[in-house]
Amino acid sequence: MDEVNSLSWEAFIQRFGNVIEHGPIVAGAIWTQRPFSDARELHRAVCGFLDTLPSTGKESILRCHPDLAGALARADRLTTESKKEQRGAGLLNLTKEEAAIITELNISYKSKFQFPFVICARENKKEAIIAGLKARINNTVDVELQHGIGEVKKIAWYRILDLVPTASDQMIAKY
């Protein structure tokens, strides 16, 4: 971690700025907590900062995520990280029927919650994601905001593992 801990804030934000999708403010905020002893401590700092945000900020963190298998994916305008994750879950290679189901569920979900459905694609294949959408759409807004932020934290964990040299050797792979 010495190399990570020695980064200027510019370099740190450059490296970790998309650990939270479109969230360089999170990387910039935790920079002062260096030195981090390992990837897990860095991740704890990310989670801790998310927890300090007001509800409007948490909702916005979700709104800065793309729809799964949505318009940005079809236009090939996802962030590098998101594209890799969605591809891994099989979301960039859907049957016409699956695509239609997800589109319709996304619309209903967004209409109810005013933020998009977020799930850690590294821990779910497309079948589990569709099942998750169908189940979570019945939650209350408060529960779903918490649930969504929980998924954001999982996504962040895997992204950190990709960015911190040797971290994956030291850690359990699963969140």
Next chain:
Amino acid sequence: MDEVNSLSWEAFIQRFGNVIEHGPIVAGAIWTQRPFSDARELHRAVCGFLDTLPSTGKESILRCHPDLAGALARADRLTTESKKEQRGAGLLNLTKEEAAIITELNISYKSKFQFPFVICARENKKEAIIAGLKARINNTVDVELQHGIGEVKKIAWYRILDLVPTASDQMIAKY
């Protein structure tokens, strides 16, 4: 404002995501406060959200700004908005001596405060910016954090005026 108030959050974040430099989270957070009656109300929402952030978040908002006349400017890697503002203030056309002074002051400022010097370039020419750097470097961290966020709010105001049709006709030009 009808057109602005009718935007989906995706379109709203796309349009207003850099009203706060690298801060789509701010645009995404205030989206739920629509309808806005005018540009000033939209700006108040931006300021209100900044005020809800913890100090670490405010510091990070500053860290997501480039150094004035700094490395990103020299590498032509500024955001469109920041480039326009820095050019307008004369910061992209400095004498060697001015450049050296600003570089040295930026280094001292960042070393003391752990965030960069932020000033509304639309209200200051290079001479005033150099004078501001020399003066503000003597402040305490708390005062300077507040001062920096105040400048961020001014920058946001001018950026909003550029983005809301007819807003500049309805408003006084000066912050």
